[in-house]
Amino acid sequence: MSPYIIETGGLTRSYGDICALKPLDLQVPEGEWLSVMGHSGSGKSTLMNLVGGLDRPTGGTLQVGGENLLALTEDGLARFRRNFVGIIFQQHHLVPYLTAIENVMMAQYFHSMPDEAEARHALERVGLGHRLKNRPGELSGGEQQRVCIARAIINSPKLLLGDEPTGNLDHKSTIMVMELLKELRGEERFTVIMVTHNQDVAAWGDRTIHLDDGMLVREERMNCQ
Template sequence: MTSVKTESSIIKTVGLTRSYGEICALAPLDLQVTEGEWLTIMGHSGSGKSTLLNLLGGLDRPTAGTLLVDGENLLSLSEDQLARFRRESVGIIFQQHHLIPYLTSLENVMMAQYFHSIPDAVEASLALEKVGLGKRLANRPRELSGGEQQRVCIARAIINNPKLLLGDELTGNLDHKSTHLVMELLKELHETERFTLVLVTHNQEVAGWGQRTIFMDDGTVVKDVRQGRSN
């Protein structure tokens, strides 16, 4: 296993590609993301956004190129090492919540602890309090609104203190009010927990919450814009 840290970057890709047969989902792509940065990825459907996010999270493997995340060369990791990387370094929030329907909010968060180390109800309760659900510990997903379910997912993603938090269209199923509440929460957590945040979205308003936005087309970055908000 190779571990390399480049300056203050938590993500560095060089010539990163991903192909599925004859289909090129990600063209040679160079990208660098600084530790603690909030990066948004935008682009039309099929532009490579989710493919890139899956590669960064260790959910998929590149076809070629260099991929360094938190000092790890993901291309050199075995399946067991990649699983460890996902457990210890990355938190992922999906558009579809993937909450276990028969478990409570507390138990859903504790499941992430189970795969990482040892479940701790007190720590899981504190994570839910951070996202404003301290009074919803015993509720099951069907008893929560869409915005509340997404906040459980955020608590689950941050419970193991990841350095990198990834979100794939995490507000895609939420109304405007719930979207605003979730983004306010992410902003507060980003400022206090100091993780690096990478979000995929189609929503220009959501992109405006971050510090930097890259636009993708045909599997590569075509525009890179830095915004006014700072750490």
């Protein structure tokens, strides 16, 4: 068993002539919190999509949790995502006509089967026990993001991906969300990969890599804060 949860070798992704990700070798040990930084268009979102099984690389090798993502069919990738990955988006992407708890239960439904008690518990854990029956439109940005977190962790993923999860939040909410993530990570022991261009947010991680124009340009290791 490899100690790394993610292993890439010469990973590339190009859209036509544009090369979004130049050959990249990356290893992420299990349990690490990795921050990915870079300007927009630097390939950081592409990297996250590849690792999360949302997109397919055009070259190289990609092993996530011992699974060769290049060999999976479309449905295989869907199964990989539901069993292995939790995703938090910048725009939250909650289904507008479902209540908070239903949004969480939908993830349960696609994973296996819905369980309302468990979904309620998950929302209580992110501090939304009082807003179960509210639709996303009735929630603040921070609350929406916390629903999104509850949805991402409900299926106990090994890998949590965050695509600028705090990009739309004010400072106070950002701190709240990051604290929450840290706390949950302490309990659930998932690996975190977080894309951000905010130095402060990146500092929450164990390690930060900087991407520029699809290439890894710098890597820094944080010490415990």
